[in-house]
Amino acid sequence: MKRTVLIRSLYELWASSTTHEQLYRQLAQCHNSRKDFLASEKETSFRIKVDTFGRTLQQPEQQERIDGILTSCPFKGKVNLKTPQNSFHMLEYYGLDSNNAPTNPLSIYFGRWLMDGQRDKIRHYHLQKRKYIGNTSMDAGLSLIMANQAHVKPNDLVYDPFVGTGSLLVAAAGYQAYVTGTDIDFKVLHGIGKSSRYNQIWKAPDESIRSNLKQYGLEHFYVDVLCADASTCMWRSHSWFDAIVTDRTFLPIRNV
Numbered sequence: 001m002k003r004t005v006l007i008r009s010l011y012e013l014w015a016s017s018t019t020h021e022q023l024y025r026q027l028a029q030c031h032n033s034r035k036d037f038l039a040s041e042k043e044t045s046f047r048i049k050v051d052t053f054g055r056t057l058q059q060p061e062q063q064e065r066i067d068g069i070l071t072s073c074p075f076k077g078k079v080n081l082k083t084p085q086n087s088f089h090m091l092e093y094y095g096l097d098s099n100n101a102p103t104n105p106l107s108i109y110f111g112r113w114l115m116d117g118q119r120d121k122i123r124h125y126h127l128q129k130r131k132y133i134g135n136t137s138m139d140a141g142l143s144l145i146m147a148n149q150a151h152v153k154p155n156d157l158v159y160d161p162f163v164g165t166g167s168l169l170v171a172a173a174g175y176q177a178y179v180t181g182t183d184i185d186f187k188v189l190h191g192i193g194k195s196s197r198y199n200q201i202w203k204a205p206d207e208s209i210r211s212n213l214k215q216y217g218l219e220h221f222y223v224d225v226l227c228a229d230a231s232t233c234m235w236r237s238h239s240w241f242d243a244i245v246t247d248r249t250f251l252p253i254r255n256v
Contacts, residue, residue: 003175005144007117011089014111020065023090023108024072038086038112039073045080047087054094055101065090069110087113118144124216125170131215132207134165134188135196138247143171146245152177156242157223161230164188166209168245173213173221177242180223181209182230189225 001010014035017023038044048069050062057065069090077086089112092105125140127133146168152158154176160168163181165188172179187193191207213222228234 001115001117003148004117005119005122005141005148008119009116010114011091011109011111012114013109016107016109018107019104020068020108023110024068027069027110028072034112035073038077039075042076042078044077044086045084046075046077047079047081047084048090049087050090050092052092052094052105054096054098055092055105057092089113121174125174127167130170131211132165132191132203132209133196136247137165137196138167140167140171143167144174147171147175150243150245152243152245157240158243158245159241160246161244162246163209163225164247166212166225168247169209169222170212170216170218172243172245173218174216176221178221178223179213180225182226182228182234184227184229186227189227 001007012034015023015026015030017026038046048066050057050065069088075088088110091109091111093107094101094105121144122141125144127137127140130137147158150158150172152172152175156172156177158169158172158177158179160166160179160181163169163183164185166179166181169179169181183189189209191203191205191211193203195201195203195207209225210219210222213219226234
């Protein structure tokens with residue numbers, strides 16, 4: 001969970017059903033040591049939240065569900081809505097079409113929140129906020145996923161043979177790896193020419209791959225980039241890199 005960007009949160013499941021009545025009965029009948037301890041602990045603070053997917057609930061509807069949970073499982077601790085020691089969540093799923101959401105949820109889950117994933121990193125590295133982008137800049141989420149697939153770890157040396165505007169370098173440097181790359185396009189490497197932004201004609205003088213890493217406080221992981229044709233081997237046979245991460249869509253184009 002310290003690296004995943006595909007998982008929003010992890011929960012300890014206590015009950016699941018397709019109706020609220022069944023969920024409340026299941027929760028009342030559920031007896032496990034962890035649930036019984038947390039429900040009876042008087043010195044432990046808690047909160048209950050209702051999270052919906054595919055539909056928005058009004059406050060009275062949320063309160064009705066919270067009251068149902070407290071009736072089935074009367075927690076003895078103190079309520080703390082901001083910084084509770086335990087956070088309990090009812091998750092309701094209404095399908096993928098939010099414009100035609102059903103009245104009743106398709107599935108309901110209740111459990112204790114354990115931890116969140118790292119989806120906030122997608123927002124942190126989002127292309128809309130990035131200093132230097134191009135027409136083919138890779139989405140922040142996909143870049144992070146590829147860095148995870150490559151098992152990028154601190155102090156690795158990561159290479160992207162089709163570096164472009166450096167999206168994969170940003171993701172790898174975010175995991176504290178040293179990064180470098182090559183690209184055949186000199187203008188892309190140095191931020192020269194017309195801008196890809198709709199409200200900007202020419203690229204600014206300070207737009208570059210280095211400026212992207214500097215924007216996120218990662219400049220010290222930037223080794224450098226080279227203007228080179230990756231279809232022509234330019235490296236010694238000795239292994240230099242801990243990981244090679246790149247966009248495979250460029251491979252057939254450049255006959256690598």
